[in-house]
Amino acid sequence: MLKTTGLKYLYKHGKTIEFPDIEIETGQRLLISGFSGCGKTTLLSLIAGALRLQEGSINFNDTDYSDMSSMSLDKFRADHIGYIFQTLNLIPFLNVSENIALGIKFSKNRKSKVSDMHQEIERLISSLGLEKEILNTAIDNLSVGQQQRVAVARALLGKPDLILADEPTSALDNDTTKKFLDEVMNTFDPSHQAIIMVSHDLSIAPYFDTVLDFNKHNAHSII
Amino acid sequence: MLIPLFKSIWSRILPTSLVTISLMASMVLLLSIERIQQGAEEGFNQSISGVDAIIGPRSSSLELVLYTVFHLGRPTNNITTKTIDEIKLRNDIDWIVPIALGDSHKGFRVIATDSNYFEHIKYGSNKSLKVSEGRIFSEISEVVLGADVASKLNYKIGTSIQITHGSSESIGSKHDDFSFIVTGILDKTATPIDQAIFLDLRGYELLHLGWQSGRKVFSLDNIDLSAIPEDDLNPKTITAAFVGLKSQLTLFNFTKSIREYPSEAISAVIPGIALSQLWSIVGLVDKGFELLSWIIIAISLIAMITLIIASLENRKQEMTIYRANGASPIFLGGIVIYEALIIGLVAIVGAILIVTIVTYFATNQLNLALGITPSFKLVSLGEIRIFTIILLAGVLSSLIPAIMVFRKNLHQTLG
Numbered sequence: 001m002l003k004t005t006g007l008k009y010l011y012k013h014g015k016t017i018e019f020p021d022i023e024i025e026t027g028q029r030l031l032i033s034g035f036s037g038c039g040k041t042t043l044l045s046l047i048a049g050a051l052r053l054q055e056g057s058i059n060f061n062d063t064d065y066s067d068m069s070s071m072s073l074d075k076f077r078a079d080h081i082g083y084i085f086q087t088l089n090l091i092p093f094l095n096v097s098e099n100i101a102l103g104i105k106f107s108k109n110r111k112s113k114v115s116d117m118h119q120e121i122e123r124l125i126s127s128l129g130l131e132k133e134i135l136n137t138a139i140d141n142l143s144v145g146q147q148q149r150v151a152v153a154r155a156l157l158g159k160p161d162l163i164l165a166d167e168p169t170s171a172l173d174n175d176t177t178k179k180f181l182d183e184v185m186n187t188f189d190p191s192h193q194a195i196i197m198v199s200h201d202l203s204i205a206p207y208f209d210t211v212l213d214f215n216k217h218n219a220h221s222i223i
Numbered sequence: 224m225l226i227p228l229f230k231s232i233w234s235r236i237l238p239t240s241l242v243t244i245s246l247m248a249s250m251v252l253l254l255s256i257e258r259i260q261q262g263a264e265e266g267f268n269q270s271i272s273g274v275d276a277i278i279g280p281r282s283s284s285l286e287l288v289l290y291t292v293f294h295l296g297r298p299t300n301n302i303t304t305k306t307i308d309e310i311k312l313r314n315d316i317d318w319i320v321p322i323a324l325g326d327s328h329k330g331f332r333v334i335a336t337d338s339n340y341f342e343h344i345k346y347g348s349n350k351s352l353k354v355s356e357g358r359i360f361s362e363i364s365e366v367v368l369g370a371d372v373a374s375k376l377n378y379k380i381g382t383s384i385q386i387t388h389g390s391s392e393s394i395g396s397k398h399d400d401f402s403f404i405v406t407g408i409l410d411k412t413a414t415p416i417d418q419a420i421f422l423d424l425r426g427y428e429l430l431h432l433g434w435q436s437g438r439k440v441f442s443l444d445n446i447d448l449s450a451i452p453e454d455d456l457n458p459k460t461i462t463a464a465f466v467g468l469k470s471q472l473t474l475f476n477f478t479k480s481i482r483e484y485p486s487e488a489i490s491a492v493i494p495g496i497a498l499s500q501l502w503s504i505v506g507l508v509d510k511g512f513e514l515l516s517w518i519i520i521a522i523s524l525i526a527m528i529t530l531i532i533a534s535l536e537n538r539k540q541e542m543t544i545y546r547a548n549g550a551s552p553i554f555l556g557g558i559v560i561y562e563a564l565i566i567g568l569v570a571i572v573g574a575i576l577i578v579t580i581v582t583y584f585a586t587n588q589l590n591l592a593l594g595i596t597p598s599f600k601l602v603s604l605g606e607i608r609i610f611t612i613i614l615l616a617g618v619l620s621s622l623i624p625a626i627m628v629f630r631k632n633l634h635q636t637l638g
Contacts, residue, residue: 077549091227098226105549
């Protein structure tokens, strides 16, 4: 599904990071771990197509990122990738339902996979352990754990091929983290989707098929 | 996308409202100036209506209009009633109303005329002069007051007044040998007619029987007024005459023939043309206010752009989430432009509604107080043009924060 080769990124402050090559197939769950500042978020942004490639290549479902313009990459991301942040995943002035619906807002491809959006949203939040009643709730009234689940629902809506999650459990306590990951892994569809999660917490490694530790593998900075 | 856009604006409702109100207020100012200017120009041009031409001694047309319509300045010459009587015989004439100016009472101009004045001279959109109290004069010792004269001097029907020779109240210039009785007070017209006192031409002639070269030679107290021959009271000269023609088509021929009148140096002025020329001078003042309004609008637009730029930092999360879900930087720039468009539209619609409602309720008061009838309409073609320019300017200036958003998000990670 996804293959990255020889990725390097030069930051504005002059530091260059060389990333290890990644290969992931449908159904696989990859955990990327590393210290702060080692480039994990940059790597996710490159895979998401939000940052232009400088050096190296990314191939996703036979589509080469270097052949694509910025606008095409944005469209590609909308069609194929669901993204989850560490915190502040949700737009505060939209309610739960409206936030989840953003997942397919920019993608006709994902929209076409959802015949009844309301029903699909209800299904997703139920499988993530949330009550249907929260759909019209303001975001401010949700706990951090609930907000993260809503973010996952948005990322999964319309069945994108790849879920990218950047430290989604950092703000959760251990029990909530376990519950959260149980629900995410139960809801994600291994027959169609893959997941790449970034976290500094190696204790969650058992949830994943592969762990890429930036501290140990080839990820290093080139000055 | 409109719902999230509106919700985004609502989440920043206080600063957004302040900017919208500021923009709206500046547009209300511009719109009000436009409409008042139009109403004032209309009112100005309708200070007198129903009059096709004004005949007077040959002089500048503006001068003639100034002293016959606005009672400003002093006539430098008179014209003979013999000439007017000859002109009256023309086939194209419907009516002629003579007037004589020169005297005053406590600063208010006295207009000597005949009772036809009140039948033929109109104001505004061809409204007839009417008395609010009493009646038009029928005797030479009777006067009719304009509305402002009566209210400012607290004169009523039956009040006795004496006229001053000339426009000042200097000693020795009063016609203190003859008093007039107020028989009528005119309705308010919001024109110079309100500040005038009207009396019969024969009464005016009587006043000046004992005067020569601007000085009283003998007093009327010393003569038997009833013994004065009727003919002696018919004026030999007048200041000017208002003319109504049977057909407007003959107007230019009429003015040409008056200009070429062989027996006396007279001319005929078309009041509408002269008033327009006068307005083009007077109306320059409004251009200054209009310029000021545009400056205020520019300042409000700058405030709007400043607000949008200032809000971008607070909207980083919103923008990043949109970006993560596939929105392009162009889309994010578009949100900023749409917001400016919404603010602009709300300000425009609000300004139009406010001005229209206020105009609707205040038209009567403005007309009575200032002689202005602001045009009551939802929006004119000229105003649509102005608002389009303002909206375009707002949208174009919002390109600044839009480009900032675009460039920022082109190279930012999703962290």
